[in-house]
Each structure stands twice: as structure tokens, then as C-alpha cells.
Amino acid sequence: MMDKQIQRKNARQRRSLLSPQVRQEYSVMAAENAMMLLEGSKADVVMIYASTPEETSTWPLMDQMLMRGYYPVFPLVQGEKMVPIMWDENTVFVSNKMGILEPVGGTEVPLEEIQFVIVPGLAFDEDGNRLGQGGGHYDRFLPQTHALRVGYCFQTQMVHRLEPEPHDVKMDYICTEIYTYDCAKKQTK
Numbered sequence: 001m002m003d004k005q006i007q008r009k010n011a012r013q014r015r016s017l018l019s020p021q022v023r024q025e026y027s028v029m030a031a032e033n034a035m036m037l038l039e040g041s042k043a044d045v046v047m048i049y050a051s052t053p054e055e056t057s058t059w060p061l062m063d064q065m066l067m068r069g070y071y072p073v074f075p076l077v078q079g080e081k082m083v084p085i086m087w088d089e090n091t092v093f094v095s096n097k098m099g100i101l102e103p104v105g106g107t108e109v110p111l112e113e114i115q116f117v118i119v120p121g122l123a124f125d126e127d128g129n130r131l132g133q134g135g136g137h138y139d140r141f142l143p144q145t146h147a148l149r150v151g152y153c154f155q156t157q158m159v160h161r162l163e164p165e166p167h168d169v170k171m172d173y174i175c176t177e178i179y180t181y182d183c184a185k186k187q188t189k
Contacts, residue, residue, distance in 0.1 A: 007131055007162070011122035014156045015054060026154055027057035029177035034118065034152060035064045037173055037180055041148055043115035047073045047084055050093055050101035055120055056153050056176075073114060074103045075141070082141040084109040098135075117147045119171060124151045128170035128183030129162035142169040150175060 018026065038046065046065060051058040065072055075082040077096060085091075085106040093101040119138055123131040130151055132138055142149055151174035158176065174181040 004131065007159075008122050008133070011131060011157055011159075012054070015122070015154060018154060018156065020053075023053075023154070024057065026177035027051075028060045030056050030152060030154070030175050031058075031061035031064055033177070033180045034061050034150065034175040035068075037150065037175060038065070038070070038116060039068070041116060043148065044069070045071045045073060045109065045113050045115050047075065047114050047117040047147065049075060049118065049120055051120070052100065058118060058152065061118065061152075073109050075137070076102045076106075077137060080137075080140065082137050084111065084114055098133075111145050114145050114147045116150065117142065117145065118150055118152045121151055121153055121157070123157050123159045123162060124153055124171065124174045124181075125159050125162045126174075126181055126183065127161075128172065128174065128181075129164045129168065130171055131159075131162055136167070139167050139169050148172050155179070 048058050048062060062072060072087040073084045074087055076085050085103040086109050087103065087106070091106055092104045094104050096102050119130065121130040121132050149169065149171045151171040153174065153176055155176040155178045164170070171183055173183060
């Protein structure tokens, strides 16, 4: 088993090889795949995150969600936990100590209302295993919801196999610019 720190370094390196233009193009394509999955679900309250410039951009997906009447929710990290905050046109984002944009103020959303969660990661495998940044926030948050868990990344971030730890939470689906992986069935769409 490869050390998680080495896996994280390798994943960041693979992702960094994509030019900003390619990242933007691939992000639009990943958003289209995620929207097809979202539209096929019964969800209307969707937890999404404010992507960093290195990540698959969530902003094309956010635009599509707003045009189609979905209710976006963003995570706010408070200590060890994530608090879901409803987005509206007055939502202001500030950069936290990790450089991640978070909502300021806003209304907390009850966990049972969240039906679909877009989950970031440095690497994923087809079984739905995820390698995050190492903070454990999503691994603590996701078991508290009954939401569909959807990994969101570039195809280059897909790896053959990750070795999950007991606390790691699997994804139901993973959307990239090329495929939507159904992790339970190990199929691509």
C-alpha cells in the first residue's frame, strides 16, 4: 500500500499538468455529466463546494444548477465539523485558513434536507474510494446524511486502486469530464 502522503503528492502532480484552459474545458464537461446525474435523481437541495483554481471547477455546475432551479448549499468548516449553509444571491464568500472559499452568514440547512453532495478529492477509484486533502471533514460529514455522494474530479485523478481506511466514506458516483462512474455497479456512462 502506498503512503497517503505520496498518493496526495502524485495526484496533485497529475492534476497540475492540465493547463488552465484545459481545466476550464474539462470542468464544463464534468458539469454536464454531473447535471445529467442530478436531473436523473429526485434531488433539489445540493451541497456543492467552492472549487480552488487547481480543482475541477464547480462554477459551471453551479450555473447549471441555478438555471434549473436547484437549491445550492455550501460547506462552512467550524472546527472539526462542516455546517451546510444555503446559498442565495447575497451570499458572500471569504477564504479560510486553508485558502478555501466559504460562505459568511447565511442559513444553516438541516442535514436531512440535503439530497445530493458534490464531493472534492485528490484521487478516486472506480469502487468509489476517495483520497481527500487529509482533514477528514467529508468523511465525518457524509455519514450524517442520506444524500447521494458524488465525487467530482478530472479523469486524470482516477486511479486503479485506493486502499480505504475504516473511516473513509465511499462515493455512490464519480463524475469526470469523460465518464460518470456508477461505483456500486462498477459501470461507466
